[in-house]
Amino acid sequence: MLATAPVRSSNPDHGIVSSPGGEPAGHATSPSATAGFSHEWEERYRESTHLSIWPWSDLVSLTHRHASPKAGFRRVLELGCGAGANIPFYLALGCEYHAIEGSLSIVRTLRGSFPDIASQLLCGDFTFALPQTDASIDLVVDRASITHNDTLSVKAALRHAARVLRPGGKFIGVDWFSTEHEDSQRGTAVDAHTRRDIDSRNFGGVGQVHFSDEAHLLSLFSAAGFEIEVLQHKVHDHRIGGHGAHFASWNLVAVKG
Numbered sequence: 001m002l003a004t005a006p007v008r009s010s011n012p013d014h015g016i017v018s019s020p021g022g023e024p025a026g027h028a029t030s031p032s033a034t035a036g037f038s039h040e041w042e043e044r045y046r047e048s049t050h051l052s053i054w055p056w057s058d059l060v061s062l063t064h065r066h067a068s069p070k071a072g073f074r075r076v077l078e079l080g081c082g083a084g085a086n087i088p089f090y091l092a093l094g095c096e097y098h099a100i101e102g103s104l105s106i107v108r109t110l111r112g113s114f115p116d117i118a119s120q121l122l123c124g125d126f127t128f129a130l131p132q133t134d135a136s137i138d139l140v141v142d143r144a145s146i147t148h149n150d151t152l153s154v155k156a157a158l159r160h161a162a163r164v165l166r167p168g169g170k171f172i173g174v175d176w177f178s179t180e181h182e183d184s185q186r187g188t189a190v191d192a193h194t195r196r197d198i199d200s201r202n203f204g205g206v207g208q209v210h211f212s213d214e215a216h217l218l219s220l221f222s223a224a225g226f227e228i229e230v231l232q233h234k235v236h237d238h239r240i241g242g243h244g245a246h247f248a249s250w251n252l253v254a255v256k257g
């Protein structure tokens, strides 16, 4: 078992508070509307929306190809597990699965659905700190979670991920939204790469959305001590159905140096 001690940020406003095996002790408000976890997610889960429960196929294939437990990637930490879509996949592979998620209500639900690993499903803000000890994790996975934060928070999350990964450990990122996404200029600018309050089918009511181009991704990951070994740009043009959306995102596999 990995150490998953309760963690509290040195800044009490940041309120990353988790109690393994028990209820999260609380979740304070971020210091500003543009830093860290967007509390809109809590509202979405309370309304029972965004409840994806099937594993994301890109994450399944990237894990099998680049970071399977047979190749030594057994201890997995998911950042922003949401409604737990990817949990059954990693459990089926025989991985030791851990997650940190900002929404208290969805963490409570998940602890009921996965009682055997309840103590490994923590509520907290992964941009402020991670409770795992240094170099204790083989694989960090993130499907469209870090990319729902502003630039400073994205940088912080990657630094924390690099700290908990062992040397040679990997980070798989799926659906980091691209500057080529049709919504990348909508809403209100938070910083050069982040928008919020986007009134669209994809991003309505979910707070901050970070849009990356290739140079930005290379710079973010290299600054955190990663080398990107796979980078894919995915564009979906919905010609029939999908409301004509032009969806664009990045998938990547990065290795901790």
Ligand SMILES: C[S@@+](CC[C@H](N)C(=O)[O-])C[C@H]1O[C@@H](n2cnc3c(N)ncnc32)[C@H](O)[C@@H]1O
Residues within 6 Å of the ligand: 036, 037, 038, 041, 042, 052, 056, 079, 080, 081, 082, 083, 084, 085, 086, 100, 101, 102, 103, 124, 125, 126, 127, 142, 143, 144, 145, 146, 148, 149
């Ligand atoms: C688009 S959902 C993806 C959920 C899940 N990864 C999946 O693939 O189905 C983004 C998730 O990231 C979580 N999240 C975003 N920023 C976070 C932060 N700073 N700390 C903790 N969780 C965060 C949200 O609460 C939400 O559950």
